[in-house]
Amino acid sequence: MQSLSSRSISIILLTFVHVTGFIQATSVPQPETTPSREFYCSAETRCGRKIIPCPMECPTTSSPDPRAKLCYVDCGFPYCSVQCRQPKANCKAPGSACFDPRFIGGDGIDGIVFYFHGKSNEHFSLVSDFDLQINSRFIGHRPAGRTRDFTWIQSLGILFNSQTFSLEATRAASWDSEVDHLKFSYDGQDLVIPEGSLSTWYSPEKDVKVERLSGKNSAIITLKDKAEIMVTAVPVTKQDDKIHSYRLPDNDCFVHFEVQFKFFHLSSKVDGVLGRTYRPDFENPAKPGVAMPVLGGENNYRIASLLSTDCNSCIFSPESASNQETSTGMNYGTLDCTKGASAGYGIVCRK
Numbered sequence: 001m002q003s004l005s006s007r008s009i010s011i012i013l014l015t016f017v018h019v020t021g022f023i024q025a026t027s028v029p030q031p032e033t034t035p036s037r038e039f040y041c042s043a044e045t046r047c048g049r050k051i052i053p054c055p056m057e058c059p060t061t062s063s064p065d066p067r068a069k070l071c072y073v074d075c076g077f078p079y080c081s082v083q084c085r086q087p088k089a090n091c092k093a094p095g096s097a098c099f100d101p102r103f104i105g106g107d108g109i110d111g112i113v114f115y116f117h118g119k120s121n122e123h124f125s126l127v128s129d130f131d132l133q134i135n136s137r138f139i140g141h142r143p144a145g146r147t148r149d150f151t152w153i154q155s156l157g158i159l160f161n162s163q164t165f166s167l168e169a170t171r172a173a174s175w176d177s178e179v180d181h182l183k184f185s186y187d188g189q190d191l192v193i194p195e196g197s198l199s200t201w202y203s204p205e206k207d208v209k210v211e212r213l214s215g216k217n218s219a220i221i222t223l224k225d226k227a228e229i230m231v232t233a234v235p236v237t238k239q240d241d242k243i244h245s246y247r248l249p250d251n252d253c254f255v256h257f258e259v260q261f262k263f264f265h266l267s268s269k270v271d272g273v274l275g276r277t278y279r280p281d282f283e284n285p286a287k288p289g290v291a292m293p294v295l296g297g298e299n300n301y302r303i304a305s306l307l308s309t310d311c312n313s314c315i316f317s318p319e320s321a322s323n324q325e326t327s328t329g330m331n332y333g334t335l336d337c338t339k340g341a342s343a344g345y346g347i348v349c350r351k
Helices: 002-020 238-244
Strands: 038-041 050-053 070-073 082-085 096-098 102-105 112-115 123-129 132-141 150-160 163-169 182-186 189-191 200-202 208-212 218-223 227-234 256-263
Touching (some): 150 218, 163 218, 182 208
Antiparallel strands (some): 123 132, 163 182, 208 218
16 A cells, blocks of 8 residues: 555656646645755856755745746846746846837846837747747737837747747737637647646647646747747736827727747847847947837838748748857756756756
């Protein structure tokens, strides 16, 4: 009986590790008397071989409670620090794309803040690298008397390892937080990921993972050894409308994405609206001191559809990716205690 019980516990633990996944590390249950977790940043990261504990106020990386604050450890962050925050995109951090839309690109703690307006109902390349393409579709609204559209990111299209994945924020006349607005598709087929915190889907090759971070409207897409994309579907609120004078119609609250990207490997030739800011030779063309710096170049980044690679600046070419150099400045790695055995996804380190 004792042997059977031990075996059952082992199976439960292994199943839990597989399901909870790898936002940045896989959480393993610990006794309530020692709720903290310790993470080991591998030697390849900026914080190489440093152990970072999660604080008591957010001792875990996942929770069934969508309102709970979770532990986020970033081995690429300049100060190797840990954060307690709710599972949604951080619009104040580098790699984010939020609002109408405002981007924070480039490497480092401050990032490069700029706006890219694009045009409503058109598609633009956000990131184009030899082995990764991330596109977006903009929705928008142009009130009478304005010369350009107000725009928001409504969907993302990803090409990676000969696969395609898309994520869309579905339209709504008015916002209801109890309704899920995320629509997924994989290789052209609709993909159903059940609502519920920690609901998870893997691609057949296990190199693409999608995990819901809360019951509805928030998810993270992980591209193995390449990137993490955290998305939250949000409306344009009445307060936003009043502050910015959007003058939205009554039948559309323009549900859109707040997005935060985390890249692990990018080549020095990476391009795209956001990707160009990660190039080591990037020079910000915006005038210093401008309150709302706008980076143009719509014609360079416009594409025919959500999963196209036909923009003037697109370099996506999977067959040649293996022959291209990788920018060492973007080789951040992930949390890993396994010396490579975890395929880069990492596990929690415990004493």
